[in-house]
Amino acid sequence: MLFPKLHLSVIPVVFIACMASKQGIRFWLSSGHVFIIRGDLGFLIFIMNNTFRYTLTLSIIAIVMSIGIGIAHFITKDRIQQKEEVRRMEAIIAVLPGVEKLVEITPHVTAVENKIYKGVDKYGSLIGYAALGMAQGYNSKMKVMTGLASNMNKILGIRLVYHEETPGLGDKIVEIKSNKTLFTVFFGSKEVIETSRTPWFCDQFRKKNLNQLRIVEQENPNGIHAITAATVTTTAVIEAVKDATRKIRIRMPN
Numbered sequence: 001m002l003f004p005k006l007h008l009s010v011i012p013v014v015f016i017a018c019m020a021s022k023q024g025i026r027f028w029l030s031s032g033h034v035f036i037i038r039g040d041l042g043f044l045i046f047i048m049n050n051t052f053r054y055t056l057t058l059s060i061i062a063i064v065m066s067i068g069i070g071i072a073h074f075i076t077k078d079r080i081q082q083k084e085e086v087r088r089m090e091a092i093i094a095v096l097p098g099v100e101k102l103v104e105i106t107p108h109v110t111a112v113e114n115k116i117y118k119g120v121d122k123y124g125s126l127i128g129y130a131a132l133g134m135a136q137g138y139n140s141k142m143k144v145m146t147g148l149a150s151n152m153n154k155i156l157g158i159r160l161v162y163h164e165e166t167p168g169l170g171d172k173i174v175e176i177k178s179n180k181t182l183f184t185v186f187f188g189s190k191e192v193i194e195t196s197r198t199p200w201f202c203d204q205f206r207k208k209n210l211n212q213l214r215i216v217e218q219e220n221p222n223g224i225h226a227i228t229a230a231t232v233t234t235t236a237v238i239e240a241v242k243d244a245t246r247k248i249r250i251r252m253p254n
Helices: 050-095 170-174 182-187 231-251
Strands: 013-018 027-030 033-036 043-048 101-104 116-120 126-136 141-149 155-162
Touching (some): 050 101, 050 155, 126 155, 141 231, 155 231
Antiparallel strands (some): 116 126, 126 141
């Protein structure tokens, strides 16, 4: 039984998988043609054109890369979780000034983003509560650790735990003010000082009452001043702070 010849310029690669038998199967590959001479045995022919070959190649590459990423994640996930835990605890301490002891008041099985802590000072007096609030920013989900005073109405401080806002605009939420200039960058100066160790934007929230968590004009001290050209980011931080305070007030009602 003679099969039609197939031109190799259209079908550049031919794979033949055959079922073994006593007679076997014979084939002849010439320049430009393929002839199957003995086809009376069971066999399977896979014909692969250029499009399928490229698709298969890319699929194999994608599978190999996915496996590699999975292995890398498995190897590093514990270390990443440890770093995130350290960052989270540092944020809690930062938003509860004077804290000496932290006590988790949510069940141990509570998801990390919903955990709530209370902080006490060295005399055992309650300072306040801390929780993580979240809201959608311009480019990313904002995660803001928030400290709430024991009276449930005053912000003790906030700390940005995670964001991916636009460099030069939205990322000014973590900008620390200083008197550094282009001249001092290149030539140095002993008088270069940071006016605060914390971001100026976050400093606005300290000692604000909950009803003051709103954007106001620059001359108004009873609210939050928006970052120029980053109103969406500013609003997202405010909403994240409100989200954190809601979690605390629901868990610890007056």
